[in-house]
Amino acid sequence: MSEIVKDIDNAVSEEVIEEVAENAQEQAEAAIEETAKPKKASKPPKQKGMKIPYERRKALYGYGFIALWLLGSIYFFMMPVIESIIYSFCDTIPAPDQGGMSLDFVGLKNYKNALTVHPTYPIALPEVLGDTLLKTPLILVFSIFIAIILNQKFKGRTVARAIFFLPVIIATGPVIDIINGNMDSAGTNGGSEQFNSLFETDLVGDLLTFLGIYGISDKLTEIINTLTSDIFNLVWNSGIQILLFLSALQTIPFSAKEAAQMEGATSWEYFWKITLPYISPMIVASLVYTIVDSFVDPENQVMKIVLGMGKNWEFGYQAAMLWLYFIIVAVALGIVIAIVNKFVYYEVG
Amino acid sequence: MATKREERLFEKEMQKIRKARYEKMKAEGIENYLTPEQIRYNKNKKIIGAVWPIFRFLIIFGLGFVILYPIIFMLSTAFRPYEQMNDPSIIWLPKSFTLQNMQETFDIMSFDTTVLNTVRLNLIASVLQVITCSITGYGFARFNFKGKSILFGIVIAMILVPPQIITIPMYLQYAFFDLFGLIPLFNGGETITLINSGWTMYLPAMFANGIRAGLFILIFRQFFRGLPKELEDAAYLDGCGPFKTYIKVMVPNAKTSFLTVFLFSIVWYWNDYYVSSSFFTRNDTVALMLKNLDSELTSRLFNNQTPGIRAMIVWLESGCLLTIAPILIMYIFLQRYFIEGIERSGLVG
Structure with a gap:
């Protein structure tokens, strides 16, 4: 591998030198020609050796750089994707002797079944969608808040940062399942469950009752409840987002801070007028990450249903469900991004 | 963009200058120099500067505890003898430590x-x-x-x-x-x-x-x-x-x-x-x-x-x-x- 690269490199570098020399010579010749016979239309300069112009050659190198990935993504990504789309239009019967799967084209039947016949899928779909739309802004606001705190200067900042990024290291894979007590044998008391039962209080309800407000709005109460009672999941799910916002906060130029101080901006004004515009591109990135992350989470209801389908060998049905889900998610994502993008401030330059 | 060191130096110098100027103004009667609005701004800033670190510490400590909870729980449980799991008098510190769980898990895995x-x-x-x-x-x-x-x-x-x-x-x-x-x-x-x-x-x-x-x-x-x-x-x-x-x-x-x-x-x-x-x-x-x-x-x-x-x-x-x-x-x-x-x-x- 590296030898080939070296070979190519040597060849290329020689060519480059040659061409540079040739070009210079040609230009000189052309100049002499022009001065000698100014009235004659100058012919296009003759090229010897490599005939591909520099720009085209660079483009070819571009292909060279991505060739490995391109091959891989055809084999490991695009082909499986296409195959899975084909499955979704077929009845699949496992057949180990003919390449694993025999297909029976049935058109849109799988999609129709998923939406009309399946007992839980059509109910779970809007639920998961709503849940995500509720949780995403919470996670974003929370992680911006934490990122701003972690960006301030105080003693023990390094330790605080290390703790807040711990979920990034741990919160994937089966460890979080045990922590959440979600193992196959239901009822295993994990850390988070114990945490929730230790600190379970209906603070919001109590407060609202205390204030004499009863059932002002179920949705509002639900949002506040998610924030207060589910703080465990909130904190454990926003590691990457905090990281992204923190890195965005570091890009705010010092001159902006200085100017704001000179003008006598309060911290509140500083946040809205300087911090938020500067980190707004990252808001889009975290938004995409949060939404995708919560949709792909194997613990959400739709994913549970869909992954359970695989056990019955109904891969066509499963594929149809997944693609339906994915399309809905993609459309939702597209709409959200289109809206948010209007408020994003990109620095010129 | 200023480097971190420059930023720190600048901050230090500014503080020194501000302090000196403020002392001077105070000696000569602060009303002669600043409008009432400016005085209010400075006062607010002082209060926030005194209160915010306490809040910050509380927030970080609390959320840090939420993050570390499962790990503390893990440590507390992993070295606890099996019989003491159902002892209601034990929350964190078991009455005796054992390496048996670890050993058995190590073997099984x-x-x-x-x-x-x-x-x-x-x-x-x-x-x-x-x-x-x-x-x-x-x-x-x-x-x-x-x-x-x-x-x-x-x-x-x-x-x-x-x-x-x-x-x-x-x-x-x-x-x-x-x-x-x-x-x-x-x-x-x-x-x-x-x-x-x-x-x-x-x-x-x-x-x-x-x-x-x-x-x-x-x-x-x-x-x-x-x-x-x-x-x-x-x-x-x-x-x-x-x-x-x-x-x-x-x-x-x-x-x-x-x-x-x-x-x-x-x-x-x-x-x-x-x-x-x-x-x-x-x-x-x-x-x-x-x-x-x-x-x-x-x-x-x-x-x-x-x-x-x-x-x-x-x-x-x-x-x-x-x-x-x-x-x-x-x-x-x-x-x-x-x-x-x-x-x-x-x-x-």
């Missing part, structure tokens, strides 16, 4: 061989992945070629499409591996199976299509785009070809980015449950082992009787601790690079 196996898979795949993703990212960052935006769209699609969608086609591809029909030519018309071999991890990584490869390509692209173009121009003028330029000039400049991606790659491969559970039928990796720990426990320690609700928790938490221990130790030593790396790796921009 056959932790020594599993860990070596996982480390091998992990390191090879991560190294391959970092190399290929960086090459691809560089190709996308610095070369213009036809269809670049479409190809980059595929990279984005790789991030967005959940891996579960393509599990089944991928499984079939691995089970009847023919590499575009090449392998049967040499193998007498037979395909080979890659299921249960490390190649299911190495091959995609080799072609920049491993776990979360899309994200890594994106990170590298952003980083390389942020480097000054003059670096390469100088190399080209000196007669370097693009590949040599990449290796000699760009790679040394991208060290932090490489380290970040490498660390994240290791973490994600370590925690990966999806790939290993789809393509391995044996318990070969730590994550897979942990996921199946409860069924192993049932058959080995409880003679296939269904154990009680909290009976297995000590072993499960020991398994968790064993699983995250290597990655946690790595994180404690390298957390600086995780955090600073992502801040500098050019995710922003």
Whole structure:
């Protein structure tokens, strides 16, 4: 591998030198020609050796750089994707002797079944969608808040940062399942469950009752409840987002801070007028990450249903469900991004 | 942009000047110098400056506790004798410590061989992945070629499409591996199976299509785009070809980015449950082992009787601790690079 690269490199570098020399010579010749016979239309300069112009050659190198990935993504990504789309239009019967799967084209039947016949899928779909739309802004606001705190200067900042990024290291894979007590044998008391039962209080309800407000709005109460009672999941799910916002906060130029101080901006004004515009591109990135992350989470209801389908060998049905889900998610994502993008401030330059 | 040191110096100097000026004004009567609004602004700032650190400490301490809770719980449980699990007088500190749980879990998971196996898979795949993703990212960052935006769209699609969608086609591809029909030519018309071999991890990584490869390509692209173009121009003028330029000039400049991606790659491969559970039928990796720990426990320690609700928790938490221990130790030593790396790796921009 590296030898080939070296070979190519040597060849290329020689060519480059040659061409540079040739070009210079040609230009000189052309100049002499022009001065000698100014009235004659100058012919296009003759090229010897490599005939591909520099720009085209660079483009070819571009292909060279991505060739490995391109091959891989055809084999490991695009082909499986296409195959899975084909499955979704077929009845699949496992057949180990003919390449694993025999297909029976049935058109849109799988999609129709998923939406009309399946007992839980059509109910779970809007639920998961709503849940995500509720949780995403919470996670974003929370992680911006934490990122701003972690960006301030105080003693023990390094330790605080290390703790807040711990979920990034741990919160994937089966460890979080045990922590959440979600193992196959239901009822295993994990850390988070114990945490929730230790600190379970209906603070919001109590407060609202205390204030004499009863059932002002179920949705509002639900949002506040998610924030207060589910703080465990909130904190454990926003590691990457905090990281992204923190890195965005570091890009705010010092001159902006200085100017704001000179003008006598309060911290509140500083946040809205300087911090938020500067980190707004990252808001889009975290938004995409949060939404995708919560949709792909194997613990959400739709994913549970869909992954359970695989056990019955109904891969066509499963594929149809997944693609339906994915399309809905993609459309939702597209709409959200289109809206948010209007408020994003990109620095010129 | 000012460096950190300049910033600190500036801040210090400003404070000194402000203090001196304020003392002077106070001596001469503050009303002569400032409008009432300014006085109010200063007062507010002083109050916030005194109160905010307390709040900040409370917030960080509280949330830090939420994050650390499962780990403290893990530590408390893993070394606790099994009988003391149901003792209501014990919350955190058990009455006696034992290493028996750890030992038994270690044996059941056959932790020594599993860990070596996982480390091998992990390191090879991560190294391959970092190399290929960086090459691809560089190709996308610095070369213009036809269809670049479409190809980059595929990279984005790789991030967005959940891996579960393509599990089944991928499984079939691995089970009847023919590499575009090449392998049967040499193998007498037979395909080979890659299921249960490390190649299911190495091959995609080799072609920049491993776990979360899309994200890594994106990170590298952003980083390389942020480097000054003059670096390469100088190399080209000196007669370097693009590949040599990449290796000699760009790679040394991208060290932090490489380290970040490498660390994240290791973490994600370590925690990966999806790939290993789809393509391995044996318990070969730590994550897979942990996921199946409860069924192993049932058959080995409880003679296939269904154990009680909290009976297995000590072993499960020991398994968790064993699983995250290597990655946690790595994180404690390298957390600086995780955090600073992502801040500098050019995710922003």
